[in-house]
Amino acid sequence: MSLAKNIDLLRRLPRLDGLRFAEFGRSADSSSPLEEVVGFGDNPGALRMFTFVPAQLQKPRALVVVLHGCGQTAAAYDLGAGWSTLARHYGFALLMPEQQRVNNGNTCFNWFNPEDTVRGSGEAHSIREMIAHMVETHRVDHRRVFITGLSAGGGMTSVMLATYPEVFAAGAVIAGLPYGIASNLREALDGMFHSPARPARELGDLVRSASDHGGPWPKVSVWHGSADRTVNPGNANEIVKQWLDLHDLPDAPMAETNVDGYPRQAWWNKDGETLVESFAITDMAHGTPLGLADNDQRYGVEGAFLIEAGISSSYHIAKFFGLTGWIPDAATKKAEAKPATKPATKPETKPALSPAPHLARSIRAAVAEEPAEPQRENARGFDLGQIITRALTAAGLMK
Numbered sequence: 149m150s151l152a153k154n155i156d157l158l159r160r161l162p163r164l165d166g167l168r169f170a171e172f173g174r175s176a177d178s179s180s181p182l183e184e185v186v187g188f189g190d191n192p193g194a195l196r197m198f199t200f201v202p203a204q205l206q207k208p209r210a211l212v213v214v215l216h217g218c219g220q221t222a223a224a225y226d227l228g229a230g231w232s233t234l235a236r237h238y239g240f241a242l243l244m245p246e247q248q249r250v251n252n253g254n255t256c257f258n259w260f261n262p263e264d265t266v267r268g269s270g271e272a273h274s275i276r277e278m279i280a281h282m283v284e285t286h287r288v289d290h291r292r293v294f295i296t297g298l299s300a301g302g303g304m305t306s307v308m309l310a311t312y313p314e315v316f317a318a319g320a321v322i323a324g325l326p327y328g329i330a331s332n333l334r335e336a337l338d339g340m341f342h343s344p345a346r347p348a349r350e351l352g353d354l355v356r357s358a359s360d361h362g363g364p365w366p367k368v369s370v371w372h373g374s375a376d377r378t379v380n381p382g383n384a385n386e387i388v389k390q391w392l393d394l395h396d397l398p399d400a401p402m403a404e405t406n407v408d409g410y411p412r413q414a415w416w417n418k419d420g421e422t423l424v425e426s427f428a429i430t431d432m433a434h435g436t437p438l439g440l441a442d443n444d445q446r447y448g449v450e451g452a453f454l455i456e457a458g459i460s461s462s463y464h465i466a467k468f469f470g471l472t473g474w475i476p477d478a479a480t481k482k483a484e485a486k487p488a489t490k491p492a493t494k495p496e497t498k499p500a501l502s503p504a505p506h507l508a509r510s511i512r513a514a515v516a517e518e519p520a521e522p523q524r525e526n527a528r529g530f531d532l533g534q535i536i537t538r539a540l541t542a543a544g545l546m547k
Contacts, residue, residue: 179227180198180222180223180226180227180232181200181226181232181236182198182199182200182222182223182226182232182242182244183198183199183200184196184197184198185197185198185199185278185281188277188278188281189277189278189280189281190273190274190277191274191277192269192270192271192273192274193251193264193270193271193272193273193274193275194248194250194251194274195245195246195247195248195251195271195274195275195278196222196245196246196248197243197245197246197278197281198222198223198243198244198245198246199241199242199243199244199282200226200231200232200235200236200241200242200244201235201241201242201286202235202236202239202240202241204239204476205239205240205241205286206238206239206240206471206474208289208291208292209240209241209286209287209288209289209292210240210241210288210289210292210293210294210469210471211240211241211242211243211279211282211283211286211288211292211293211294212231212235212240212241212242212243212294212295212296212466212469212471213243213244213245213275213278213279213293213294213295213296213308214226214229214231214242214243214244214295214296214297214301215244215245215257215275215295215296215297215298215300215301215302215304215305216244216246216247216255216297216298216301217256217297217298217299217300217301217302217323217435217436217453218252218254218255218256218299218300219254219255219256219452219453220255220298220453221246221255222244222245222246223244224451225244225298225301225454226242226244227448227449227451228436228438228448228449228450228451228453228454229298229436229438229447229448229454229461229462230438230446230447230448230449230460230462231244231447231462233447233448234447234462234463234466234471237445238466238471238472238474239474239476240466240471241282241286241288243278243279243282245274245275245278247271251271256299256300257271257297257300257301257303257304258270258271258300258304259300259303259304259306259307259324259325259330259336260303260330260331260332260333260335260336260339262331264307265307265311265327266311266358267311267312267358267359271304272304272307272308272311272312275304275308276308276312276315279293279315290315291317292317293315293316293317294316294317294318294319294320294469294471295308295309295316295319295320296319296320296321296322296369296465297320297321297322297324298322298323298324298435298436298453299322299323299324299378299379299434299453300324301322301324302321302322302323302324302325302379303321303324303325305319305320305321305324306319306321306324306325306326306327306387307327309327309355309366309368310327310328310354310355310358310359311358311359312359313355313358313359313361313365313366314359314361316366317366317367317469318366318367318368318369318468318469319366319367319368319369320368320369320370320371320461320465320468320469321368321369321370321371321387322371322372322436322437322461323371323372323373323376323378323379323434323435323436324379324383324387325339325340325343325379325383325386325387326351326354326383326386326387326389326390327354327355327358327390328351328354328355328357328358329346329354329386339380339383340378340379340380340383341380342380342382343380343381343382343383343385343386345382345385345386346386346389348389348390348392348393348399349393351386351389351390351393352390352391352393352394354390355390355394356394363394365391365394365395365423367421367422367423367424367468368387368388368391368423368424368425369424369425369426369427369464369465369468370384370387370388370424370425370426370427371384371426371427371429371436371437371461371465372384372426372427372428372429373429373431373432373433373434373435373437373455373457374428374429374430374431374432375431375432375433376432376433376434377433377434378433378434379434381428384426384428388413388424388426391423391424392415392424395415395417395423395424397415397417397423397424398415401413401414401415401426402414402415402416403416407427407459407464408439408440408458408459409430409458409459410427410428410429410430410457410459411427411428411430412425412426412427413425413426414426422468425468427459427461427464429457429459432455432457433455434453435452435453435454435455436448436453436454436455436461436462437455437457437458437459437460437461438450438454438455438456438457438459438460438461438462439456439457439458439459439460440458440459440460441460441463441464442463442467445463446460447460447462447463448460448462
């Protein structure tokens with residue numbers, strides 16, 4: 149979805165069932181799997197707490213904190229980015245703090261407000277209290293807590309990684325900004341629209357001064373559309389510089405590859421563990437990139453600031469966090485199996501968590517498998533009908 153389409157959709161929102169910009173996506177609330185938690189602890193930032201905890205959790209237990217963007221709710225962003233679906237598939241707990249309009253007219257997290265961006269104060273402290281509640285209530289491994297966010301939620305992700313670095317193993321910033329570059333609205337807008345370059349050491353010192361933590365530092369994944377006119381793409385470079393300085397890594401990337409057609413840069417430590425990565429989503433406007441995962445599963449639904457790009461950022465972020473290798477244990481598989489008393493049927497050969505293959509890929513595979521020299525005299529290379537039938541069967545759409 150282009151920037152023009154996003155703007156047009158937002159322009160039309162006041163005429164859609166009386167919704168206002170700050171209430172975009174409220175329709176997702178009624179069908180959302182998220183549940184609100186009250187009384188989680190101190191809440192100086194006056195935020196709401198929403199969670200999703202699947203029936204079975206991978207071990208050791210993990211928690212992902214997800215921060216929505218401006219004009220969104222927790223439920224709306226979850227619907228769009230698909231995080232609760234990922235949580236269910238891969239067995240991790242989900243925490244989605246939600247901004248209230250009384251705090252910010254457009255429901256943006258206040259990533260630039262000094263009262264909300266220091267350790268032990270405001271919104272940052274409220275989110276920390278929510279995390280502590282989740283860790284204790286659901287016995288989450290404190291070494292497996294992760295955070296991600298879009299736009300203002302990305303800015304607040306930078307805040308949380310800087311002010312509570314000991315809490316997080318890794319974080320991912322989507323169309324966000326580095327920590328510490330703004331302390332008022334004017335500076336925030338300057339950072340959003342112009343992204344003035346700063347020395348790497350200066351950026352690193354902003355994080356070092358946010359707590360008395362001396363390392364190790366969280367791993368960081370950075371995502372940004374190259375055509376973003378809301379938050380200047382230069383902010384991605386500044387975030388990368390900030391965390392390269394903290395990890396004492398060189399400016400030049402150690403690897404440059406393409407993932408689903410988009411350039412990815414990576415830096416790793418002496419043990420080969422990737423500590424910083426950066427995705428540049430070519431020609432994409434402001435938003436979260438959506439698309440197919442490695443297993444052809446689609447996560448999320450396209451909408452304002454939720455952009456079909458052919459790459460699932462949510463999936464790749466979960467993969468960067470180390471959460472996508474899990475499958476249900478044997479006991480769960482057995483419980484979900486059909487009773488033996490039912491008539492015998494053709495055994496299911498697909499993995500329980502793997503969707504049907506992508507149809508286009510199935511057709512390509514079927515073409516590749518056709519004999520190079522067909523036996524039929526009137527065949528021109530291959531029988532298209534037979535190939536499509538085979539592909540549909542492989543995709544589970546025909547028996």
